[in-house]
Amino acid sequence: MSDAADFTIDDQRVLRLSGEWTLARLGEVPRRIEALDTPPARIDLSDVPRIDTVGAWLVHRLSRDSGAAIDGTNADAAQLIDQVAKADQATTVRAEHVSPTTRILSQVGLATVTAGQTLIGLVGFFGAILISFWSVVRHPRRFRGNAVTRQFEVVGVDALGIIGLMSFLIGIVIAQQGAVQLRQFGAEVFTINLIGRITLRELGVLMTAIMVAGRSGSAFAAQIGSMKLAEEVDAMRTIGIAPMEALVLPRVIATVVLMPLLGFYASLVAIVGGGILCWISLDIPPATYIQRMREVVPMTDLWVGLVKAPVFGAIIAMAGCFQGMQVQGNAEEVGLRTTAAVVQAIFLVIVLDAFFAVFFSSIGWI
Template sequence: MVSRADFEQSEGAGGTDIRFTGRLTLARLGDLPTRLDALGPIATLDLSALERIDTVGAWIVTRTVKEHGAKVTGASPEAQRLLDALASDKSEYRVHRDRRPPLTRMLEQVGAASVGVWNELLGIIGFFGAMIMALGTQLRARRRLRWHAIVTRFQTVGLDALPIIGLMTFLIGIVVAQQGAVQLRQFGLEVFTVNLVGRASIRELGLLMTAIMVAGRSGSAFAAQIGTMKLTEEIDAMRTIGVSPMEAIVLPRVAAATILMPLLGFYASICAIIGGGVFCWIGLDIPPVTYVQLLRDIIPMTDFWAMLIKAPVFGILIGVTGCYEGMQVRQNAEEVGKRTTSAVVAAIFLVIVLDAMFAVFFSSIGWN
């Protein structure tokens, strides 16, 4: 049976003499530290009877020596190495309470976060400029265009996203129709639910929800893939053999997101309109034929053109943000997760900001 850590005590001239027995290890300590703290002044610590000692046991001995000024005797070579290692560690960690006013701390945190966001924005803009330069190089030498890589990304960005985007926007169309009908029923204008669903789906909801889903799926995948390649030094190896990571990795992903966003946005808008049509048919007794005819009269072509203008911009933004965050991975695997999260948050934030700017711009030119 493994011996537990224990000690024998005797009274000496300068205080209590302690003789440790058993195994002074973490697994066998028991209540020894508590009993040791309850003793008075300790003069000597005898380690000759110990079967084994680990770092925790050596720390207990060192702490007792510092508190009582005790003398250590009978230490084995192994125990002496541990004691010397702990004695040579002079680091002290003290936690000081931040006594500044809460308002000062809050303003400091807001300022630091603002500087971080600004630096991140500048980095994305610089990365976008480097990507444009690489695109110009590829366009001048058309043989360097990597069409196979772009088509391969169509699977990840587009085809694999169709089920979740379709289901989500279909349900959102039902929710918008239901909530709109509840409010319009108070004025006896349930028929205008068709207007609400049609214009909101084509102009805003379909594309915006698609951009959020693509940012969550593809943007995060871009950041994680490129970040992992950075850690495994694949990107450094590509540079060594003369292959540009911007041309081989970044441009195909950004191009795939840019090309597919208009198609995915249109698909999502149609799914949202179908969801709203199902509710109008079941809840408001509006036949599908009448629903489609009303949509043709309600939705102007400017809404469709507005969606097609915004979609490629959102695709470029999502692709550039995801690839930029992946390229910033430097240290360890934990940073891959942080950068992936940053890619999703930054892409969604910038998409919403740009959507608001587009809404103001289209309203100013009469596309209401």
């Protein structure tokens, strides 16, 4: 049987190794080396017939820590110790220095490219929705009424509470802030004008769209994204079910149909909230408030809100479903796509709202 690993050290601080310096034969040698009082000046491996990676690592570490030279190695041992030494060297990777200007321009360029690709993808997705809708019109039996009804409940009925509360509080805030500013000019009565026109024309539909985007748009992205991650969408294609008709179209139809109703409901609740504050703070009776509202708010304000609402609904549903369909890879992608769906939907809604404001002003609906 071969000798176990061992060592001796003489007065000249020469550490002479002997035996097989392998993992199976080292025993207590590493602990004994650590207990040496005097570090060696030279390490002699002449009596070591065999050494493995563990033994080479111990020899290299001892040489590294004590600064001792290594002698008496054969070709294989020398090569192994040299490879261990190279692996022990810390590799410092220095990041390439990039000027702040270059970095900012690079980020802006990347964001621009991403936005352009997303816009192209949304346009293509809109085209796919139109094709699916036309296919359902040509084949009415493929219309999924139960799925649309379910989305009516999710998008509309379940959202009445939070949208109503939000709109009521917004109406109170508009009335309070408007009354405070108009009181300086003795024109508190015009608070009714402010409440009626801004809620029916702008804030009622806009705040409803933002709430639906955060509530239903994110849900669309998460639901479809989870199905995409679980390969359920691919399974639907395999058995002959079109995902656009089964998953996307019911959500788009429900959101487009319900957005005008939710926007009108939000505007009414905001008017009620503003009326309560006018009654309490400005001593304007409800009958006077309603009569004044009818006099100062034109019907065009209502039509403006109702025209914008379905467009906002289509944008919200399309953004949520589009981002859900883009999920791939891992569960983290679901969260990222859900966030992107909400951000894109709100951004597009605000951009379109600005476009509508300019358009309706140009045709005289002011």
